[in-house]
Amino acid sequence: MDKASLASALGSPSVFGQSQFAFMRGNAFEARVKADGGAELLRLVHEKLDGRAAEPVGAEVPDLSASGPEGRAARTSLALREATRTPGTWTLLDHPMLALEVAGSPAFLEPDAVVVHPDGSWTVVEIKSFPMLDGAADPAKVGAAARQAAVYVLALERVAAHLDPAPRVRHRVLLVCPKDFSNLPTASAVDVRKQRAVTDRQLARLTRIEDIADELPDGVCFSPELPTEELTEAVESVPAAYAPECLSACELAFHCRARSREAGAVTRLGRPVRAELGGLSTVEEVLAAARGEAGDPDDPAVAALRRAAGLRAEALAMAGVGGGGVAGCR
Ligand code: SF4
Numbered sequence: 001m002d003k004a005s006l007a008s009a010l011g012s013p014s015v016f017g018q019s020q021f022a023f024m025r026g027n028a029f030e031a032r033v034k035a036d037g038g039a040e041l042l043r044l045v046h047e048k049l050d051g052r053a054a055e056p057v058g059a060e061v062p063d064l065s066a067s068g069p070e071g072r073a074a075r076t077s078l079a080l081r082e083a084t085r086t087p088g089t090w091t092l093l094d095h096p097m098l099a100l101e102v103a104g105s106p107a108f109l110e111p112d113a114v115v116v117h118p119d120g121s122w123t124v125v126e127i128k129s130f131p132m133l134d135g136a137a138d139p140a141k142v143g144a145a146a147r148q149a150a151v152y153v154l155a156l157e158r159v160a161a162h163l164d165p166a167p168r169v170r171h172r173v174l175l176v177c178p179k180d181f182s183n184l185p186t187a188s189a190v191d192v193r194k195q196r197a198v199t200d201r202q203l204a205r206l207t208r209i210e211d212i213a214d215e216l217p218d219g220v221c222f223s224p225e226l227p228t229e230e231l232t233e234a235v236e237s238v239p240a241a242y243a244p245e246c247l248s249a250c251e252l253a254f255h256c257r258a259r260s261r262e263a264g265a266v267t268r269l270g271r272p273v274r275a276e277l278g279g280l281s282t283v284e285e286v287l288a289a290a291r292g293e294a295g296d297p298d299d300p301a302v303a304a305l306r307r308a309a310g311l312r313a314e315a316l317a318m319a320g321v322g323g324g325g326v327a328g329c330r
Pocket of ligand 1: 251254
């Protein structure tokens with residue numbers, strides 16, 4: 001399901017994605033890095049990852065065009081196979097297409113580039129538009145790029161496993177960024193072994209999509225073509241646990257936040273608060289427990305709320321402010 005289209009059809013469009021300006025700037029930088037048959041990009045791969053190999057002069061840049069993601073993935077596999085069987089040459093795959101099984105269904109991935117070294121090994125290249133200042137970039141952004149590249153490494157390993165002998169997929173990827181505040185490229189080798197291992201474990205543990213679909217009510221459909229009311233009802237038939245973290249991770253965040261507010265769910269206050277409140281799942285339940293109108297007094301969360309409400313009442317009384325009640329906390 002395309003969640004961005006679904007969010008728009010529900011009337012709560014997601015705000016994911018780069019601004020048009022950032023997008024164009026990123027594209028211009030990538031085009032510069034890959035100009036002249038990827039000469040600069042290959043020079044950086046040679047310098048940062050494979051200094052002992054021959055200089056990357058006259059590298060191959062195969063045409064990877066084909067129709068549909070499946071066709072492009074097949075074309076990429078073929079190009080990788082051919083490049084690996086031509087030792088001694090450098091090959092640049094510009095925007096290859098890789099397939100990776102996720103929860104039992106194929107997902108198609110498009111790294112910025114994959115380089116085949118003269119020894120037949122493969123390297124993932126990620127080109128980002130955030131700057132590298134004095135050789136170091138924002139660690140959070142580098143971490144996100146490393147996690148992304150680790151997924152590409154896993155997908156490449158699946159392709160490599162079908163070749164005999166299987167070529168080595170390097171676990172050090174090349175991150176290319178603008179140098180300082182210029183648009184000149186610079187690069188850093190990033191070790192993604194840890195991110196690769198974590199992602200591999202997570203993929204192995206994912207519930208299969210068929211099993212998730214089996215849990216859905218009969219006949220439920222999430223097509224963005226449906227009338228908004230019908231679509232909203234379909235989405236509501238699946239329980240959701242909105243938390244502020246969703247805002248940076250899911251296209252449906254605005255929709256789920258609005259529903260969570262309507263329902264008075266405490267999850268919208270953040271997972272740590274939710275964990276502190278034990279079995280109390282709505283603001284109404286929390287307030288009722290604090291007022292002593294509901295809740296088991298032996299429940300540590302209820303006891304803490306009552307104590308907090310008592311302290312608040314005492315503080316207000318001492319300050320000469322009356323009548324606030326616990327509801328004033330809202
Ligand atoms: S609860 Fe969060 S992760 Fe789940 S659908 Fe809603 S916004 Fe997405």
